[in-house]
Amino acid sequence: MLQWIFLIGLLALLASAYKIGTGTALGRASATGERLHSLPGYYGAYTVLWAAFPALVLIAIWAILQGGLIEGIIVSELPEKLRVLPENELGLVMNDVRNIAAGAFGTGDDVDPAVKAAAMHLRSLEDMSSWAMLAAALAAAAAGLFLARKRLEPEFRARNQVERIVMWFLMGSSTIAILTTVGIVLSLLFEAWRFFEQIPPLDFLFGLEWSPQTAIRDDQVGSSGAFGAIPVFAGTMLISLLAMMVAAPIGLFAAIYMAEYASPRFRAIVKPVLEILAGIPTVVYGFFAALTMAPFFREMGDLLGFDVASQSALAAGVVMGVMIIPFVSSLSDDVITAVPRSLREGSYGLGATKSETIRKVIIPAALPGIVGSLLLAVSRAIGETMIVVMAAGLSANLTGNPFEAVTTVTVQIVTLLVGDQEFDSAKTLAAFALGLVLFFVTLILNVIALHVVRKYREQYD
Amino acid sequence: MSAVTKEQAAATDTTAPVSALPKMKGRKVCVHYGEKQALFDVDIDILDKQVTALIGPSGCGKSTFLRCLNRMNDVVDICRVSGDVTLDDGDIYDSKVDVVHLRARVGMVFQKPNPFPKTIFENIAYGPRIHGLAKDKTTLEETVEKSLRRAGLWEEVKDRLDQPGTGLSGGQQQRLCIARAIAVEPEVILMDEPCSALDPIATATIEDLIHELRENFTIAIVTHSMQQAARVSQKTAFFHLGKLIEYGDTEQIFTNPKQEKTQGYITGRFG
Numbered sequence: 001m002l003q004w005i006f007l008i009g010l011l012a013l014l015a016s017a018y019k020i021g022t023g024t025a026l027g028r029a030s031a032t033g034e035r036l037h038s039l040p041g042y043y044g045a046y047t048v049l050w051a052a053f054p055a056l057v058l059i060a061i062w063a064i065l066q067g068g069l070i071e072g073i074i075v076s077e078l079p080e081k082l083r084v085l086p087e088n089e090l091g092l093v094m095n096d097v098r099n100i101a102a103g104a105f106g107t108g109d110d111v112d113p114a115v116k117a118a119a120m121h122l123r124s125l126e127d128m129s130s131w132a133m134l135a136a137a138l139a140a141a142a143a144g145l146f147l148a149r150k151r152l153e154p155e156f157r158a159r160n161q162v163e164r165i166v167m168w169f170l171m172g173s174s175t176i177a178i179l180t181t182v183g184i185v186l187s188l189l190f191e192a193w194r195f196f197e198q199i200p201p202l203d204f205l206f207g208l209e210w211s212p213q214t215a216i217r218d219d220q221v222g223s224s225g226a227f228g229a230i231p232v233f234a235g236t237m238l239i240s241l242l243a244m245m246v247a248a249p250i251g252l253f254a255a256i257y258m259a260e261y262a263s264p265r266f267r268a269i270v271k272p273v274l275e276i277l278a279g280i281p282t283v284v285y286g287f288f289a290a291l292t293m294a295p296f297f298r299e300m301g302d303l304l305g306f307d308v309a310s311q312s313a314l315a316a317g318v319v320m321g322v323m324i325i326p327f328v329s330s331l332s333d334d335v336i337t338a339v340p341r342s343l344r345e346g347s348y349g350l351g352a353t354k355s356e357t358i359r360k361v362i363i364p365a366a367l368p369g370i371v372g373s374l375l376l377a378v379s380r381a382i383g384e385t386m387i388v389v390m391a392a393g394l395s396a397n398l399t400g401n402p403f404e405a406v407t408t409v410t411v412q413i414v415t416l417l418v419g420d421q422e423f424d425s426a427k428t429l430a431a432f433a434l435g436l437v438l439f440f441v442t443l444i445l446n447v448i449a450l451h452v453v454r455k456y457r458e459q460y461d
Numbered sequence: 462m463s464a465v466t467k468e469q470a471a472a473t474d475t476t477a478p479v480s481a482l483p484k485m486k487g488r489k490v491c492v493h494y495g496e497k498q499a500l501f502d503v504d505i506d507i508l509d510k511q512v513t514a515l516i517g518p519s520g521c522g523k524s525t526f527l528r529c530l531n532r533m534n535d536v537v538d539i540c541r542v543s544g545d546v547t548l549d550d551g552d553i554y555d556s557k558v559d560v561v562h563l564r565a566r567v568g569m570v571f572q573k574p575n576p577f578p579k580t581i582f583e584n585i586a587y588g589p590r591i592h593g594l595a596k597d598k599t600t601l602e603e604t605v606e607k608s609l610r611r612a613g614l615w616e617e618v619k620d621r622l623d624q625p626g627t628g629l630s631g632g633q634q635q636r637l638c639i640a641r642a643i644a645v646e647p648e649v650i651l652m653d654e655p656c657s658a659l660d661p662i663a664t665a666t667i668e669d670l671i672h673e674l675r676e677n678f679t680i681a682i683v684t685h686s687m688q689q690a691a692r693v694s695q696k697t698a699f700f701h702l703g704k705l706i707e708y709g710d711t712e713q714i715f716t717n718p719k720q721e722k723t724q725g726y727i728t729g730r731f732g
């Protein structure tokens with residue numbers, strides 16, 4: 001409870017820092033009769049930043065270090081017989097200690113008194129630590145405030161200083177974003193490495209059979225596990241191809257209509273509506289595909305004498321295509337409208353019709369941007385999971401026939417990881433290997449898209 | 462007003478044949494951009510096989526008027542045009558008129574160079590291709606070469622016809638656009654400041670081209686250079702704030718303007 005008051009005090013201190021900073025700067029300026037270098041608000045902001053920054057950094061570091069330190073103390077105080085236990089048993093004991101300290105289960109008689117004592121100690125240490133942390137934060141804030149206040153002379157360039165602090169702050173944010181990505185990639189690499197220690201990479205990349213069920217016990221009948229990723233990637237390609245066959249023409253033509261023919265009013269209504277399509281959760285598309293489209297295609301197939309499975313790549317692909325239409329149309333529409341009017345006029349001025357102008361001038365000029373939007377849609381299609389789970393099935397058939405059930409990389413990753421899994425079996429680790437390959441495929445697509453889009457910028461003017 | 466000036470023109474213009482008939486006529490042409498009126502009741506004749514220069518301070522409506530002559534203002538959503546504009550005595554704003562065909566007859570060179578993001582060759586070949594003017598590849602190549610030569614660009618680009626037109630310098634782009642326009646062989650050519658980015662030598666080439674084109678084509682040219690207007694045109698129209706102030710023989714406008722505003726503009730006292 002009192003900790004809350006501390007926190008509120010800290011916030012109040014930060015708030016008043018602004019007033020203090022502004023007031024101090026103004027006061028000193030009028031005392032010496034000099035002009036302030038910056039607007040008074042900048043002195044206030046400078047003071048606030050200096051009060052807040054050390055306190056926040058301190059809290060962050062404290063929170064990171066506290067757990068390990070306290071546990072170290074507790075372990076070192078455990079009686080001899082517990083301390084010499086092997087590492088995993090010691091871990092169990094520490095779990096007990098932690099649970100008791102958090103009040104998770106009672107302090108019954110069956111508990112070792114030593115453990116109980118350790119728990120009490122842990123609790124008091126944690127209490128103390130959080131108190132100390134808040135006090136230290138408060139002190140740091142006050143110190144920062146004091147130091148900053150000392151510098152608030154009229155000729156002090158608060159504006160430039162605030163600018164620099166803002167820059168550091170922004171730099172920190174982008175660093176976090178980059179580091180997170182790097183971390184994810186590294187963990188993918190690491191887990192995939194463990195997978196490739198069990199399964200040779202060539203077998204994985206070029207194997208034709210995918211059935212990741214491995215026998216858990218030796219006496220179990222069942223598969224030994226086959227980790228050839230070709231059928232899975234073929235499924236992804238097939239479904240993405242089907243999706244693009246739907247999305248590319250429809251999206252592109254819709255974009256051309258909206259950019260070139262539609263009246264501004266129509267455009268103002270239809271464009272947002274089309275973009276809503278992109279906001280529908282993919283689960284909804286998924287059951288639309290499974291419950292509406294798949295039976296529809298099956299009946300169509302019966303009528304025309306095709307044998308369409310109840311779960312087919314076709315249903316998933318078509319619905320996925322509908323899902324990514326907005327990506328194609330919205331982006332293409334933007335790049336088409338970005339083609340300068342002078343180019344259109346140049347073409348009209350030579351006596352070209354509207355569709356000639358679109359075909360021969362506008363589309364070629366906007367082509368790199370359009371390609372970029374298509375590639376973006378492809379990466380969307382490759383990454384899509386939900387629709388495929390629901391409509392295309394789980395069986396890893398190596399087939400190019402859209403009427404059959406197939407499976408995709410993302411779906412396999414999901415099925416490999418749901419449920420209780422051991423984290424060192426090849427089956428689970430296969431998910432990371434799939435993820436890694438998928439990551440590289442989309443990465444390459446994105447790089448191409450970026451490259452193409454950048455080139456597009458140089459096209460006119 | 463135009464009737465009077467036409468008679469005077471015939472009386473004073475020594476270079477123009479007396480028989481020059483109006484190829485295009487504008488009567489009471491008004492243009493609005495949204496609420497804002499940009500042209501007020503403009504009456505002008507563009508004489509057949511003559512060069513008509515449009516001069517006036519920036520923003521006075523020269524480009525706007527020029528764009529009325531091939532209905533290029535249709536492309537601008539907020540633009541409304543009223544009054545009559547005729548080509549060979551046919552109303553070009555009539556609903557039966559095929560705008561595409563009209564623009565093939567009345568070609569245009571724009572104020573800002575706007576080469577297509579295609580190769581130099583394709584830029585020129587664009588017009589002849591869509592109108593089916595070239596029977597085969599060799600005639601097309603001949604047309605391209607001839608157009609580029611007339612625009613004075615051939616020597617500079619003959620070795621790199623397959624490179625993008627957007628990679629040329631500003632002045633080269635302007636000549637490319639001129640070549641592109643004449644490749645279609647329109648009857649009337651509208652030129653909006655075709656020499657604004659050109660050095661004196663290239664300007665002289667274009668002026669020679671205009672002289673040469675005058676034998677077969679009718680030309681309307683917007684220019685900010687008084688000397689150029691005096692050199693190339695037979696008729697001059699002076700615009701100010703959206704109104705046609707004075708229209709007459711070039712010689713008369715530059716030596717003996719009737720309106721005080723014209724006098725002020727050509728002697729450089731305002732504008």
Ligand SMILES: Nc1ncnc2c1ncn2[C@@H]1O[C@H](COP(=O)(O)OP(=O)(O)OP(=O)(O)O)[C@@H](O)[C@H]1O
Pocket residue numbers: 494499517518519520521522523524525526537539572
């Ligand atoms: N697309 C447009 N939308 C709105 N107003 C326009 C548009 N085009 C031109 N105008 C207005 O019409 C008036 C005449 O413009 P115009 O381009 O015809 O001038 P100009 O005589 O060609 O000038 P300059 O010599 O600078 O090229 C200007 O006031 C301009 O602001």
Ligand SMILES: [Mg+2]
Pocket residue numbers: 523524525572653
């Ligand atoms: Mg202009």
